[in-house]
Amino acid sequence: MVQATVALPSRxxxxxxVSSLMAREDWEQLFADDIEAILALKHKHDAVILAHNYQTPEIFHGVADIRGDSLALAREAQNIKQQVVLMAGVHFMAETVKMLNPEKTVLIPDEMAGCSLAEGxxxxxVRTLRARHPGVPVVTYVNSSAAVKAETDVCCTSGNxxxxxxxxxxxxVIMIPDEYLARNIENETGIKMHTWSARCEVHERFTPPEIRQYRRMHKDxxxxxxxxxxxxxxxxxADHAGSTASMISYIENNHPDKVLLITECSMSDNLSTMFPDTQFVRPCNLCPHMKRITLKNIRRSLETMSTEVTIAAEHQEPARRSVERMLAL
Structure with a gap:
């Protein structure tokens, strides 16, 4: 039986x-063939691609089926019908998808796409912190491994x-591993946080003098x-602080003429196509882990069905429960 070919969109x-971000000639030379191949491979393997907001535009706009922040991707992962899920993001995100879809094949194009928080x-x-603060609940940021989630009462994202x-x-509360997120939530709620000394290697580089300099340059x-x-x-x-989804909502609701996003650089590229009337000032701090994901290794991943994400049996159920408790909110 000959498999029917999929009808691809025109070039x-x-x-x-992405026409406002790159020249047609460059797009044709660098990306077009891989995009068309990936679209055909998705059809062939009954695959869906999830992409975090920090992915580059040719991935985010070119091949992704579901886009969003960690919370949105976790929510959508509960409803996936396809048998193969490819995560265009970092390893802990792929693990979260696998927890919620243990029967599906979950792929990550580069298993070295990690996270300074998850590795921190x-x-x-976690067990040491529990012993130090007996009876205090543990809230763990999703930017963590399945082994850490398995030691956790409930997970959270920056959005919730x-x-x-x-x-x-x-x-x-014991809130781990992001020291800065915990301190910011402590400031908002007045709830005492016992935290950990891990930080995002992208976001920790931003400083108040840098922001004040941008304000002087661009005025009110x-x-x-x-x-x-x-x-x-x-x-x-900042005028507003929140997850990448919250950033999008702020721009939708306020229609600012000019925005400085204090986050990973590709976010500005992706949003500039969604909000063409807003000028995005780009302090370009890139996540080296997110940038390990490329069109070429997405294509290779779907061609070879690798690298498949697995979770140790002893971590699967307790880690999933901590994520599901979060999603139940």
């Missing part, structure tokens, strides 16, 4: 979403961290939006 249609804490560290913490109804027209993985003193300089 004009494929190029249109171990399951043994405050809601998760407040839902516990307690005066103190500049809206500064910071990610809560930034230091509290950086968040204090």
């Amino acid at each position: 004009d249609d494929l190029y249109r979403p 804490i171990t399951a043994e560290n 961290a405050r809601r998760v913490v407040e839902s516990l109804g307690v005066p103190e 027209s500049l809206h500064v939006i910071a990610h809560p993985e930034c230091a509290p003193e950086v968040v204090a300089e």
Whole structure:
């Protein structure tokens, strides 16, 4: 039996979403063949591609089926019908998808696409914190390994961290591994945080003097939006702080003329196509782990069905419960 070929969109249609970001000649030379091959491979393998907001535009707009922040991707992962899921993101995100879809094949194009936060804490560290603060619940940021999630009461993302913490109804919380996110939530809620000394290697580089310099350059027209993985003193300089989904909502609701996003650089590239009337000032801090994901290794991953993400049996159920408790909120 001959398998039917999939009807691909025209190259004009494929190029249109990134036309304001790159020349047609460059797109044709660098990306077009891989995009068409990936679209055909998705059809062949009954595959879906999830892409984080920090992916480059040719991935985000070219081949992704589901786009969003960590919370949105986790929510959508519960409803996936396809048998193969490819995560265009970092390893902990692929693990989260696997927890919620243990029967599906979950792929990551580069298994070395990690995260400084996930690598900054171990399951043994969590047990040490519990012993140090007996009876205090543990809230773990999704930027963590399955082994750490398995030691956790409930997970959170930057988009729902405050809601998760407040839902516990307690005066103190162990919140790990992101020191800055914990401090920012402590400032918002007044709930005491016992935290850990891990930080995002992208967001920790931003400083208040840098933001003030941008304000002097752009005067009153500049809206500064910071990610809560930034230091509290950086968040204090911003007009708004929130997850990447919250950043999008802020722009949709406020229609700013000019925006400075204090987060990973590709976010500005992707949003500039969604909000053409807003000028994005780009302080270009790139995540080296996100940038390990490329069109070429997405294509190779679907061609070879590698690298498949697995979770140790002893971590699967307790880690999934911590994620599901978060999603239930």
